[in-house]
Amino acid sequence: MYVLRRFVVAIPTLLAVSILAFWFVDMIPGDPAAKLAGNMATNEEVAAIRSHLGLDQSPIARYGLFLKGVVDPEIAVSYRTSRPVVQEIGERLPKTLIVAVGGLLLGILFGVVTGVICALRQGGWFDAIVTIVTLAGISMPIYWLGLLCIWLFAVELRWLPAAGAATPWHFVLPVIVVATRPAALFSRLVTANLLEVMGKDYLDTARSKGLSETRVIVRHALRNSLVAAVSVAGVQFGGMLGGSVVTETVFGIPGLGRLLVEAVGSSDYPVIQYCVLMFAAVFIVINLATDLIGQWLDPRTREKSAATGYGRI
Amino acid sequence: MNASAQIERSDVISTDDVILAIEGLNVSLPAGMDRDHAVRDISVELRRGEILCVIGESGSGKSVMSNAVMGLLPPQLKPVAGRIVFDGRDLLTEPPEALRDLRGRAISMIFQDPLSALNPLMTVGDQIAGVMRAHGVGTAQTRRARALELVREVGLPDPELMLLQYPFRLSGGQRQRVMIAMALALEPQILIADEPTTALDVTTQAQILELIRDIQRRKGMSVMFVTHDFGVVSEIADRVLVMEKGHLVEAGTVQKVLTRPEHPYTQRLVAAVPRMRGDTREGMQGTPVVLKVENLRKVYRSGGGFLSKERRVVAVDDVSFELRKGRTLGVVGESGSGKSSLGKLLMKLIDCDGGRIILNGADVAAMPEAAFRPYRKTIQMVFQDPFASLNPRHTIGRILTAGPVTYGETPGVARAAARRYLDMVGLSASAFDRYPHEFSGGQRQRIGIARALMFDPQVIVADEAISALDVSIQAQILKLFADVQAETKVGLVFITHDLRVASQICDEVLVMHKGRVVESGPPAQIFLSPGDDYTRRLVAAIPGAEITLSHDGSPQP
Numbered sequence: 001m002y003v004l005r006r007f008v009v010a011i012p013t014l015l016a017v018s019i020l021a022f023w024f025v026d027m028i029p030g031d032p033a034a035k036l037a038g039n040m041a042t043n044e045e046v047a048a049i050r051s052h053l054g055l056d057q058s059p060i061a062r063y064g065l066f067l068k069g070v071v072d073p074e075i076a077v078s079y080r081t082s083r084p085v086v087q088e089i090g091e092r093l094p095k096t097l098i099v100a101v102g103g104l105l106l107g108i109l110f111g112v113v114t115g116v117i118c119a120l121r122q123g124g125w126f127d128a129i130v131t132i133v134t135l136a137g138i139s140m141p142i143y144w145l146g147l148l149c150i151w152l153f154a155v156e157l158r159w160l161p162a163a164g165a166a167t168p169w170h171f172v173l174p175v176i177v178v179a180t181r182p183a184a185l186f187s188r189l190v191t192a193n194l195l196e197v198m199g200k201d202y203l204d205t206a207r208s209k210g211l212s213e214t215r216v217i218v219r220h221a222l223r224n225s226l227v228a229a230v231s232v233a234g235v236q237f238g239g240m241l242g243g244s245v246v247t248e249t250v251f252g253i254p255g256l257g258r259l260l261v262e263a264v265g266s267s268d269y270p271v272i273q274y275c276v277l278m279f280a281a282v283f284i285v286i287n288l289a290t291d292l293i294g295q296w297l298d299p300r301t302r303e304k305s306a307a308t309g310y311g312r313i
Numbered sequence: 314m315n316a317s318a319q320i321e322r323s324d325v326i327s328t329d330d331v332i333l334a335i336e337g338l339n340v341s342l343p344a345g346m347d348r349d350h351a352v353r354d355i356s357v358e359l360r361r362g363e364i365l366c367v368i369g370e371s372g373s374g375k376s377v378m379s380n381a382v383m384g385l386l387p388p389q390l391k392p393v394a395g396r397i398v399f400d401g402r403d404l405l406t407e408p409p410e411a412l413r414d415l416r417g418r419a420i421s422m423i424f425q426d427p428l429s430a431l432n433p434l435m436t437v438g439d440q441i442a443g444v445m446r447a448h449g450v451g452t453a454q455t456r457r458a459r460a461l462e463l464v465r466e467v468g469l470p471d472p473e474l475m476l477l478q479y480p481f482r483l484s485g486g487q488r489q490r491v492m493i494a495m496a497l498a499l500e501p502q503i504l505i506a507d508e509p510t511t512a513l514d515v516t517t518q519a520q521i522l523e524l525i526r527d528i529q530r531r532k533g534m535s536v537m538f539v540t541h542d543f544g545v546v547s548e549i550a551d552r553v554l555v556m557e558k559g560h561l562v563e564a565g566t567v568q569k570v571l572t573r574p575e576h577p578y579t580q581r582l583v584a585a586v587p588r589m590r591g592d593t594r595e596g597m598q599g600t601p602v603v604l605k606v607e608n609l610r611k612v613y614r615s616g617g618g619f620l621s622k623e624r625r626v627v628a629v630d631d632v633s634f635e636l637r638k639g640r641t642l643g644v645v646g647e648s649g650s651g652k653s654s655l656g657k658l659l660m661k662l663i664d665c666d667g668g669r670i671i672l673n674g675a676d677v678a679a680m681p682e683a684a685f686r687p688y689r690k691t692i693q694m695v696f697q698d699p700f701a702s703l704n705p706r707h708t709i710g711r712i713l714t715a716g717p718v719t720y721g722e723t724p725g726v727a728r729a730a731a732r733r734y735l736d737m738v739g740l741s742a743s744a745f746d747r748y749p750h751e752f753s754g755g756q757r758q759r760i761g762i763a764r765a766l767m768f769d770p771q772v773i774v775a776d777e778a779i780s781a782l783d784v785s786i787q788a789q790i791l792k793l794f795a796d797v798q799a800e801t802k803v804g805l806v807f808i809t810h811d812l813r814v815a816s817q818i819c820d821e822v823l824v825m826h827k828g829r830v831v832e833s834g835p836p837a838q839i840f841l842s843p844g845d846d847y848t849r850r851l852v853a854a855i856p857g858a859e860i861t862l863s864h865d866g867s868p869q870p
Contacts, residue, residue: 201426207383208421224434
């Protein structure tokens with residue numbers, strides 16, 4: 001019921017995104033028909049292509065078609081390849097997801113483990129090293145770190161392939177590079193949250209019950225400190241999809257990001273528009289997922305969302 | 314217990330009655346504190362089946378002592394000398410694993426704040442069963458059955474359902490019952506209770522004290538009960554220890570310590586205990602009305618958004634009263650009674666949903682903020698928490714003068730007034746350039762009162778202004794309120810949950826329950842011959858009725 005309500009609430013958001021995506025792309029200077037026809041084409045040829053693409057229709061009619069294309073793959077066709085956009089996206093989405101999900105999971109794993117150790121050993125050498133490494137991880141742009149990694153592991157050491165997506169080995173470097181930011185963020189977040197939770201009275205209660213220190217940390221402290229981290233994970237995942245444009249260019253992965261870059265280069269409007277719309281939909285689903293996970297972790301927010309109809313956004 | 318342990322124990326302790334012996338305990342404080350020991354040379358014997366109360370003000374080391382027994386001292390506090398002997402073993406030298414085994418099984422503890430002492434993300438059932446699981450007792454089924462039994466034993470409603478509840482759905486008293494159930498799970502020999510009723514309402518406190526005493530008698534447990542409240546001591550204790558600044562200053566039976574205290578500190582503490590007073594205060598009569606409230610109403614609404622139902626809570630329901638110049642109106646009630654909402658309404662910190670607030674002859678209830686601004690000077694507030702209500706980055710001078718200066722006073726005049734009021738509240742003028750953290754809780758509350766006085770108000774609303782303070786400080790601040798009132802003739806709305814305090818300072822008392830005024834009148838009438846059932850229950854629940862009678866309401870010299 002709650003999930004259904006959230007999806008209903010999402011419809012106006014998606015409509016707003018569709019309007020923005022459609023009109024902003026439409027306002028880009030340049031004529032897709034002229035681009036497709038090439039330099040040598042006559043005016044008649046360009047006009048024919050324009051009418052074939054439907055670009056001669058009124059903007060309102062084209063927006064109507066755009067919306068219809070969401071459910072009808074025959075209408076949502078790439079200008080450049082004449083294939084349905086859903087096919088184009090479908091072929092490339094898995095590669096993008098492998099990098100994003102892999103990077104996020106690796107980042108969370110590294111972040112939580114180092115975060116817990118740092119919180120328990122405040123001021124130690126491990127804490128100092130992790131602080132430096134995570135600071136570097138947060139500050140370093142992905143394209144720069146990516147190039148450094150390619151130079152070291154692919155060019156100098158020749159351990160891993162430099163670019164492409166042919167084998168699983170091709171994904172190792174991008175996943176590691178993409179993981180640095182969430183790893184750094186989570187490490188700091190988990191340390192800070194855990195330190196805050198460590199001062200709570202219920203940990204003393206747990207100790208007074210005779211629980212071992214490990215149990216106190218894992219069952220009582222860590223779970224409580226992860227609640228806030230979940231929503232950050234959602235935001236990070238969304239950011240990774242957006243960041244795929246850069247990552248996939250650096251590592252030469254034919255994923256969604258690259259598709260988007262190519263589409264912009266060739267004025268392939270439908271691909272741009274539907275990609276943006278899909279990103280928006282994915283963001284909404286991620287938000288819902290983080291809220292549901294947060295509620296599963298923290299019963300107090302269940303009560304609240306039942307009362308207000310919204311989660312903790 | 315086996316024979317060798319018996320012999321070993323008898324070597325150490327003279328009587329077989331002693332279950333826990335603290336011998337010459339010293340716990341050091343980190344360098345730079347106001348003293349170098351949290352507790353110093355404390356020797357205490359807890360006997361079988363007795364309730365031993367440890368009483369002292371904040372910073373007396375009473376909690377440090379009880380935490381040392383549990384091995385739960387924070388790392389910066391180290392026991393440097395002495396022994397804590399339980400069952401023939403010195404708890405200070407036992408390995409951590411042995412201590413862990415004792416905790417929850419042989420020695421259990423309940424804490425002050427039931428709101429924060431329970432894990433908010435775990436069900437009640439899991440938390441109770443957690444004690445048994447930690448000690449490897451029983452299977453999942455038997456642990457659940459035992460948890461159910463415990464929940465019944467501590468008198469929680471709907472035991473089956475209760476096991477599946479999360480703490481945030483329970484009231485403070487229910488949470489404390491859950492804590493007690495948890496502590497009793499493995500039938501410990503010793504229960505340590507650290508201020509277990511301090512955060513509770515007076516009627517709930519009476520119930521929890523009753524429960525602890527009842528369980529202690531049935532199981533023959535020994536209880537070490539840490540508290541700052543002599544009323545509670547007189548209700549529950551067999552013997553009393555009095556601590557001051559880490560030292561043990563007096564020990565004895567409850568009768569002796571309460572009626573014939575020997576140490577000067579104990580005498581002062583006992584004298585400072587607020588007592589019910591039946592006499593009418595010699596306040597001013599026939600002065601003009603400064604604040605008149607008619608049919609005031611406040612409804613809290615939540616939800617009511619897209620596709621969801623609205624919830625309504627009536628916090629203040631049809632409240633009317635008059636406050637005359639130089640007189641004090643007490644507002645008493647338990648948490649959730651609407652007394653704090655009433656205070657916020659008077660200050661216009663929240664908007665009301667009906668009724669009139671007549672201040673200086675004008676109805677300010679419905680005024681927009683801009684129109685109310687000139688009136689804000691005439692009504693000022695003293696807040697509950699003296700630590701949170703002063704900006705830590707501002708000097709006292711700035712805190713005091715900021716208000717008048719925004720209202721157009723010249724800084725010079727404001728500074729002079731600040732020095733005058735600092736003097737009136739008993740602080741030296743040198744306080745002007747210092748920061749809040751340099752002051753104690755009682756001194757900060759004096760600053761809070763000086764801040765309210767800066768506007769030369771006609772009405773001061775004091776919301777639980779002394780409940781965060783130690784009893785001896787409470788008595789001083791109460792006296793300050795009386796002195797300030799005598800000098801400035803300010804009308805005082807005194808919101809408190811403590812009926813004993815209200816009986817001392819008020820000319821008239823409103824008793825609030827669920828947003829409504831159930832009874833009002835002079836304290837003598839309200840407290841000595843209450844007309845309403847709820848008032849009767851409140852008065853009956855006040856701890857320490859015996860000492861009230863024994864002293865005939867007048868503080869000891």
